[in-house]
Amino acid sequence: MANRQGYDVVVDVDAGGDLGHTDLQEDNLEFHNSTFDNPSSRAKSSQQSSFLTPQPNPTAASTSSKRYLWSIAFYQQFFDVSTTQIAHRCRSVLYPRANFLDILEGNPDLYGPFWIATTVVVILFLTGTISQYLAETGKEHSAYDFKLLSGAAGLVYGYTIFVPLGLWGVLKWFGSESANLVECWALYGYANLIWIPVALVSWSNLSALNYAFVGVGFAFSAVFLFRNLFPVVSATDKKTSQILLVIVIALHAGLAIAIKVLFFAHASPLAKGTPASGIPDPMGDAGKGGDGRLMF
Structure with missing residues (x-):
């Protein structure tokens, strides 16, 4: 009973070594406060049990912390993700059943967003x-x-890097503690996944069909961003959160329009020899071969 109440029993043995004789009536039975539940004692015991483990050098630790941002290990943690995790996150974008930030489980990566953006390009x-x-x-x-x-x-x-960066900065400015820059980059990077199937089917010369495909891609990705950013943006006041969500959707609409106009319009402004008005450029033939266009 004494041990269950937080006491240790200490029995003194006489000099003759008679273990069979213990006089409980004498002063040989003493009670001491147990240190089993004391965190400091457990810490000391753990240090003693791990004395074979090399202890970190305080000088080396301080030196490494100063150069932490310049080390490869700092950036390696953002690319430490398996193929299975990336595939699961991509499925979670195309078939959203839960908040994507919960899917990340506090381990956002930049590997998937980088390759998704590169594939879209x-x-x-x-x-x-x-x-x-x-x-x-x-x-x-x-x-x-x-x-x-x-x-x-x-x-x-540019959209995948600077828009999340600006959103994170604004949230920090308004005192949001839940905003995380890498999570914002991961969210926008994985949201670009929808533009891969859209780009694969939007190459026809039917402008109305291309508008429909781009519109579906915009609606899907905009709902994805709104659903996942709403809990984060709501950390600010109601008016600010509403303005931020409107700006997020407006910028995403600008991305969709730019994709349609620049890549799936037959009079793309990016084509030097084909102005946006549809009128052939009289200097277009003279400039072929020297303006970055490879003729065949």
Whole structure:
């Protein structure tokens, strides 16, 4: 009973070593407060049991912390993700059943967003080129316009990097403690996944059909962003959160319009020889071969 109440029993043995004789009536039975539940004692015991474990050097720790941002290990943690995790996160975007930030489980990555954005850039370039080729059928020459590639890279990478960065900065400005920059990048990066199937089917010369595909892609990704950003943005006051959500949807609509106009419109402003008005550029033929277009 003494042990259950938090006491230790200490029995003194006489000098003769007679273990069979214990006089409980004498002063040989003493009670001491138990230190079993004392955190400091457990910490000391754990340190003693792990004395074979090398202890960190305080000087080395302080030096490494100063150079932590400049070490590869700092950025490696954002790419430490398995193929299974990336596939699961991509499925969660296409078939959303839970909040995507909960799917991340506090371990957002930049590996998936980087390769998704890169895939979108390449597919936009290829399908935009096919769209222009179909529009120029019957002409003597057709060309790969590498301005489409640079335009796709600037649009997709710029939107995926700077819009989440700006949103995170605004949330921090208004005192939101739940905003995380890497989570914002991961959220926007995985949201770009919907543009891959949209780009694959939007190369036809039917403008109305292309508008429909881009509209579906915008609606799907906008709902995805709204659903996952709403709990984060709601950390601010009601008026501020409403304004931020409107700005988020407006910027995403701008991305969808830019994708349609720059890559799936036959009079793309990115094509030097084809102005947006549809009137052929008289200097277009003279500039072929020297403006980054590869003729075949």
